Amino acid sequence: xxxxxxxxxxxxxxxxxxxxxxxxxxxxxxxxxxxxxxxxxxxxxxxxxxxxxxxxxxxxxxxxxxxxxxxxxxxxxxxxxxxxxxxxxxxxxxxxxxxxxxxxxxxxxxxxxxxxxxxxxxxxxxxxxxxxxxxxxxxxxxxxxxxxxxxxxxxxxxxxxxxxxxxxxxxxxxxxxxxxxxxxxxxxxxxxxxxxxxxxxxxxxxxxxxxxxxxxxxxxxxxxxxxxxxxxxxxxxxxxxxxxxxxxxxxxxxxxxxxxxxxxxxxxxxxxxxxxxxxxxxxxxxxxxxxxxxxxxxxxxxxxxxxxxxxxxxxxxxxxxxxxxxxxxxxxxxxxxxxxxxxxxxxxxxxxxxxxxxxxxxxxxxxxxxxxxxxxxxxxxxxxxxxxxxxxxxxxxxxxxxxxxxxxxxxxxxxxxxxxxxxxxxxxxxxxxxxxxxxxxxxxxxxxxxxxxxxxxxxxxxxxx
Amino acid sequence: xxxxxxxxxxxxxxxxxxxxxxxxxxxxxxxxxxxxxxxxxxxxxxxxxxxxxxxxxxxxxxxxxxxxxxxxxxxxxxxxxxxxxxxxxxxxxxxxxxxxxxxxxxxxxxxxxxxxxxxxxxxxxxxxxxxxxxxxxxxxxxxxxxxxxxxxxxxxxxxxxxxxxxxxxxxxxxxxxxxxxxxxxxxxxxxxxxxxxxxxxxxxxxxxxxxxxxxxxxxxxxxxxxxxxxxxxxxxxxxxxxxxxxxxxxxxxxxxxxxxxxxxxxxxxxxxxxxxxxxxxxxxxxxxxxxxxxxxxxxxxxxxxxxxxxxxxxxxxxxxxxxxxxxxxxxxxxxxxxxxxxxxxxxxxxxx
Ligand SMILES: Cc1cc2nc3c(=O)[nH]c(=O)nc-3n(C[C@H](O)[C@H](O)[C@H](O)COP(=O)(O)OP(=O)(O)OC[C@H]3O[C@@H](n4cnc5c(N)ncnc54)[C@H](O)[C@@H]3O)c2cc1C
Numbered sequence: 001x002x003x004x005x006x007x008x009x010x011x012x013x014x015x016x017x018x019x020x021x022x023x024x025x026x027x028x029x030x031x032x033x034x035x036x037x038x039x040x041x042x043x044x045x046x047x048x049x050x051x052x053x054x055x056x057x058x059x060x061x062x063x064x065x066x067x068x069x070x071x072x073x074x075x076x077x078x079x080x081x082x083x084x085x086x087x088x089x090x091x092x093x094x095x096x097x098x099x100x101x102x103x104x105x106x107x108x109x110x111x112x113x114x115x116x117x118x119x120x121x122x123x124x125x126x127x128x129x130x131x132x133x134x135x136x137x138x139x140x141x142x143x144x145x146x147x148x149x150x151x152x153x154x155x156x157x158x159x160x161x162x163x164x165x166x167x168x169x170x171x172x173x174x175x176x177x178x179x180x181x182x183x184x185x186x187x188x189x190x191x192x193x194x195x196x197x198x199x200x201x202x203x204x205x206x207x208x209x210x211x212x213x214x215x216x217x218x219x220x221x222x223x224x225x226x227x228x229x230x231x232x233x234x235x236x237x238x239x240x241x242x243x244x245x246x247x248x249x250x251x252x253x254x255x256x257x258x259x260x261x262x263x264x265x266x267x268x269x270x271x272x273x274x275x276x277x278x279x280x281x282x283x284x285x286x287x288x289x290x291x292x293x294x295x296x297x298x299x300x301x302x303x304x305x306x307x308x309x310x311x312x313x314x315x316x317x318x319x320x321x322x323x324x325x326x327x328x329x330x331x332x333x334x335x336x337x338x339x340x341x342x343x344x345x346x347x348x349x350x351x352x353x354x355x356x357x358x359x360x361x362x363x364x365x366x367x368x369x370x371x372x373x374x375x376x377x378x379x380x381x382x383x384x385x386x387x388x389x390x391x392x393x394x395x396x397x398x399x400x401x402x403x404x405x406x407x408x409x410x411x412x413x414x415x416x417x418x419x420x421x422x423x424x425x426x427x428x429x430x431x432x433x434x435x436x437x438x439x440x441x442x443x444x445x446x447x448x449x450x451x452x453x454x455x456x457x458x459x460x461x462x463x464x465x
Numbered sequence: 466x467x468x469x470x471x472x473x474x475x476x477x478x479x480x481x482x483x484x485x486x487x488x489x490x491x492x493x494x495x496x497x498x499x500x501x502x503x504x505x506x507x508x509x510x511x512x513x514x515x516x517x518x519x520x521x522x523x524x525x526x527x528x529x530x531x532x533x534x535x536x537x538x539x540x541x542x543x544x545x546x547x548x549x550x551x552x553x554x555x556x557x558x559x560x561x562x563x564x565x566x567x568x569x570x571x572x573x574x575x576x577x578x579x580x581x582x583x584x585x586x587x588x589x590x591x592x593x594x595x596x597x598x599x600x601x602x603x604x605x606x607x608x609x610x611x612x613x614x615x616x617x618x619x620x621x622x623x624x625x626x627x628x629x630x631x632x633x634x635x636x637x638x639x640x641x642x643x644x645x646x647x648x649x650x651x652x653x654x655x656x657x658x659x660x661x662x663x664x665x666x667x668x669x670x671x672x673x674x675x676x677x678x679x680x681x682x683x684x685x686x687x688x689x690x691x692x693x694x695x696x697x698x699x700x701x702x703x704x705x706x707x708x709x710x711x712x713x714x715x716x717x718x719x720x721x722x723x724x725x726x727x728x729x730x731x732x733x734x735x736x737x738x739x740x741x742x743x744x745x746x747x748x749x750x751x752x753x754x755x756x757x758x759x760x761x762x763x764x765x766x767x768x769x770x771x772x773x774x775x776x777x778x779x780x781x782x783x784x785x786x787x788x789x790x791x792x793x794x795x796x797x798x799x800x801x802x803x804x805x806x807x808x809x810x811x812x813x814x815x816x817x
Contacts (some may be wrong), residue, residue: 041780048636110729154606168581181790194770200613224662248521250634288662349602353522381603440596444609446801
């Protein structure tokens with residue numbers, strides 16, 4: 001794990017006093033709070049900020065940014081802290097802006113099928129709020145992340161194969177820029193607003209170009225019928241081939257997830273399921289009753305031809321919820337496989353036509369690894385993860401994991417893929433930016449520089465030094 | 466083909482060093498669109514052809530100068546399409562132009578916009594650097610999403626060389642029906658239907674009729690057709706193509722043509738002149754002599770914006786004016802790509 005070289009400025013007492021004067025007990029320098037805001041769900045070494053502020057309005061966020069700007073102190077947006085590449089670590093110190101108190105659903109427009117929320121609203125909170133409207137918001141990263149954080153990381157989840165990622169589902173944003181000015185991008189008209197599509201620029205910028213305080217999202221109609229199924233396969237290869245054939249036939253499958261035998265073992269233990277410990281696909285179909293039946297039939301036929309067995313249906317809402325919660329908890333479940341571990345997750349995405357080959361070669365790597373490695377992912381998108389479990393008492397394992405990650409990434413790049421399909425760059429994948437993008441990184445750096453000349457917005461992330 | 470890229474890059478470097486403007490041009494079918502054309506023409510048409518097409522993967526990579534009809538024919542042969550249904554406005558329309566203009570056709574409200582299908586671009590920026598963003602995978606979060614920023618940037622950030630796009634299978638069945646309906650009724654119906662699991666792929670109100678296209682599995686289209694009633698439009702394909710390419714009679718009227726992008730539920734607009742409603746209500750074409758301010762205010766009241774699409778007086782700007790803070794942000798972005806400000810200056814906004 002690459003240790004970032006960080007240089008911290010001493011935190012100006014004057015700035016702290018100004019923040020205290022304005023925010024009172026909504027500023028914290030308590031050790032526990034700092035610690036909590038200096039880590040995410042990754043194995044990167046913690047880097048706490050100097051202070052944490054809990055704003056409640058866009059104007060307050062702008063004020064914090066201006067105050068910090070005056071002193072040349074970095075600001076780091078903080079949502080649920082569920083990111084996996086060290087995105088929120090305060091590697092240069094500074095102020096963590098915790099947006100979780102901005103947790104209001106501002107306006108649901110059921111007829112227009114959109115909603116505007118404050119950045120701190122979580123995806124589960126939103127769907128809870130929408131429960132009587134016949135609408136839902138499909139994007140579901142494993143963690144109950146904030147919608148601001150999800151926009152900032154261009155997150156996706158198990159539904160992306162059908163409903164897209166944050167990139168396709170964010171219609172507009174309210175953003176506080178580096179100089180504290182507030183802008184509104186996009187809007188409620190479905191076409192992007194006049195001018196450049198700035199929404200697309202801020203979505204996925206990981207807090208390095210601006211702080212998102214409000215998000216307008218596209219909602220989707222709850223399907224008339226939903227049906228989920230699990231199916232075991234004789235090999236990961238057979239399962240992957242089933243997915244590829246499904247996608248290539250144009251079946252509008254809503255979810256299509258692969259869990260390998262190691263992951264299934266972990267999930268059984270963690271979520272109390274009794275699935276056969278074999279590579280499995282978790283699928284879900286959305287549509288009219290007739291189309292769901294048709295899709296399910298097609299996929300079942302494909303699966304059978306590839307040796308699929310134990311096809312089990314979950315048509316009741318509670319069974320489906322249990323199944324998908326278990327899938328979402330796969331990362332946490334895998335972490336239980338080894339006591340006191342540090343977990344390291346890879347995140348490559350490859351063209352679907354290379355997926356079977358990519359996963360097969362990855363298994364050769366896994367076979368040589370001395371530590372437990374589980375594989376699962378959103379295979380319908382060509383995206384999969386390895387969860388590598390490290391024993392902190394054996395530091396050499398970290399090097400082995402690094403080497404494994406590098407091999408997986410290089411293979412993905414060679415196959416026309418990316419080093420990260422959904423987790424993002426943070427600090428963890430910075431080393432691959434040049435390899436993946438070449439000269440294009442300099443344009444990203446130029447954009448960063450022109451929008452944040454003082455390099456105060458989440459410095460040290462995305463753009464290589 | 467590399468020699469063509471070298472020539473383009475060379476022309477850009479030359480122009481940058483002399484601070485002379487270039488106007489990037491594909492087939493020229495959208496010369497009418499946007500602000501004034503300035504500078505020497507830099508043509509992309511020589512850089513054409515499909516580079517890689519993997520139908521099983523639903524991805525096509527093509528050069529910017531590829532004529533849209535040619536690209537679409539290649540896809541059709543494999544039973545696929547560009548689901549954003551880009552307008553051609555002429556047979557010489559190119560892929561690069563379609564992306565730069567960021568315009569999508571009738572299917573847009575139901576399938577997505579150009580940008581939603583962009584997986585990657587290769588481009589030459591205003592410094593003459595040959596750059597690649599994104600790629601050919603369905604999900605990529607490695608850094609800023611530049612390929613999608615290019616959609617609709619009107620050539621002000623760089624010359625698009627290649628694009629990699631997600632394709633979709635052609636629907637198994639397609640059916641167009643129409644019902645006699647007032648504007649208000651049509652808006653209400655379009656919105657009501659959008660919230661239902663119907664296989665809609667286009668809606669349009671014109672000449673007192675609401676036209677609806679259904680696309681999808683045979684059974685789903687048949688069921689929806691029974692549910693929605695109306696009469697069959699036998700040559701539906703032609704109707705939607707003429708709408709897409711603005712060849713319906715409405716588009717030959719003499720008044721300036723405005724394009725209003727607003728929230729879909731907005732009531733029928735109270736503006737003089739004739740209107741066409743598309744995209745489930747979210748797009749309104751208005752042929753009107755009303756002044757720009759009246760039209761822009763009407764659009765803003767409906768949560769959207771208006772662009773002067775064809776004809777009229779362009780001296781007050783074509784697109785919805787940006788607030789100063791947004792304009793500054795645009796200029797900064799432009800600066801990052803085209804520091805000499807030579808690429809299509811003024812095509813989107815004066816000063817950009
Ligand atoms: C068990 C588990 C499973 C996961 N599964 C998936 C998955 O399937 N798909 C997927 O895409 N991700 C997945 N993730 C990753 C994670 O959930 C996402 O990265 C999430 O989108 C981050 O949201 P957050 O609220 O936790 O943001 P944080 O982690 O708090 O912040 C993430 C980044 O965004 C910035 N940021 C946060 N809020 C804002 C804001 N309002 N404005 C500007 N910048 C902001 C931060 O500065 C930081 O750079 C998973 C994580 C875990 C732990």
